[in-house]
Amino acid sequence: MKQILKESNHKTTIEIIQQLIQTTGGTSLTHLGLLGDKKVFLSKDQKSAFIYRKQSNKLVVLCDPIGEISFEKLKEFEDYCKSIKCTPCFYQIDEKSIILYEKAGYRVLKLGEEAVVELDAFEIAGKKGAKLRTKRNKFIRQGYQFEVAMPGHSINLLQELKEVSDEWLNGREELSFSVGSFHYDYVSNFPVGILRDKNGQVIAFATLPIQEKNITIDLMRYLKELPYGTMDMLFVSIMFWAKENGFKSCSLGMAPLANVGLDSNSSIIEKSAKMIFKYGNSIYNFKGLLTFKSKFANKWESKYLAYKPYTLLSVITSIYRLVHGTKSLNYITRFMKPLEKKVKIS
Incomplete structure (x- = not known):
């Protein structure tokens, strides 16, 4: 080479x-x-x-x-x-x-900090997991189904996923470099976690790149009109699937500016970034992303x-x-x- x-x-x-x-x-x-x-x-x-x-x-x-x-x-x-x-x-x-x-x-x-789920310690039993457990049970009762499609995806499945992706984008351009984007060749490399409604329609999905005994939740897409808690259901289902299949951890990606500038030894730039995290939600949903990932993550790694x-x-x-x-x-x-x-x- x-x-x-x-x-x-x-x-x-x-x-x-x-x-x-x-x-x-x-x-x-x-x-x-x-x-x-x-x-x-x-x-x-x-x-x-x-x-x-x-x-x-x-x-x-x-x-x-x-x-x-x-x-x-x-x-x-x-x-x-x-x-x-x-x-x-x-x-x-x-x-x-x-x-x-x-x-x-x-x-x-x-x-910021990368949110990681150590799967051996992941559970939704008890008081701490009550909200996630209630949402999951509700979706199961209503006939929603979760599946993981392995690479070798049919063109029909890829087209289904693209329709969801296009609705999610709503005319916006794809991001790139440090985040995934929807392309048939790219998506075809990975397992895909899929959530379907009772009629079999794909309403949300996430690609799941594998690194030995670890996986990453990469490209996430979903329809505009969704029942409350849909993404919670998708994430919990992915965690259980990964745990059952012998994976050790699941990365949820970085939460930008999470816990930046809090240390007494932080630089002036990092302390300024803390203010952006606190007041900059009109530019980027810093707090919302951290809050969502905190529902699942039990380990945080600084980046x-x-x-x-x-x-x-x-x-x-x-x-x-x-x-x-x-x-x-x-x-x-x-x-x-x-x-x-x-x-x-x-």
Whole structure:
């Protein structure tokens, strides 16, 4: 395999990411390489893989490198970045990796916390699980059915899922980079948890990428008109299915800005981010997402951004453009720009 995969070699990139998942298991984000929007840098000894995407003069790496993580491997990737006049940054790295990045000259910023369900400890019995248990029993009584469809999906099923996805999108553009999006080729890689009503219609679904004994709830879509508690029912059903099938944990993804800036040692930037979490719900539903994931998660893992000194603003801008697109960033910019007073000229 070549060290650097060329842009035109799209299929080879996806094939290598599939091989990485099979051989190393990957992380709760590795499957996003299968979207087809990223490239892979392999170290010379092919023991480390960096999944990244270029935005302006930044190479944004999604999570830590897969495989061996070392100072030497970071430097090797950084040398490549310098050779093409780009600056590297790393999005959603683990807390245990911070010392390594700091040694390599990076600064770190807490982004939020990944919600994880340790399945051995997951249950809805007792007082704590009463609300989820009541909702689940109600859906079962009313004839709703949950199933997990394994890869090898028929075109009829994919079309059913697409109809739900299209209604959920309601004309909006798909997000990308660090979140899943609906494409037949992408969805076809994974098991899909499906909730059907008593008439057999798909009303909600979620793709379920597998990393050895762990799974991730990735792409979630649902119809506009739903009974109260539908997503709770879908999530609880996925947890029970995963537990029964021998999986150890289920990642619900990151809750952005969750518990950022609360530590006494937090940076000024992280403390500012805390205020965005508290008052920024008009821009993004920070609190709602944290509240929903807290219904299920029994473990939280901090995630960080690693960036070179004096590049933070441009790095954040690049990541936002990757995930949300230029149109969304322009909207936020206009929203935050103060109105100019018009002066009447007599």
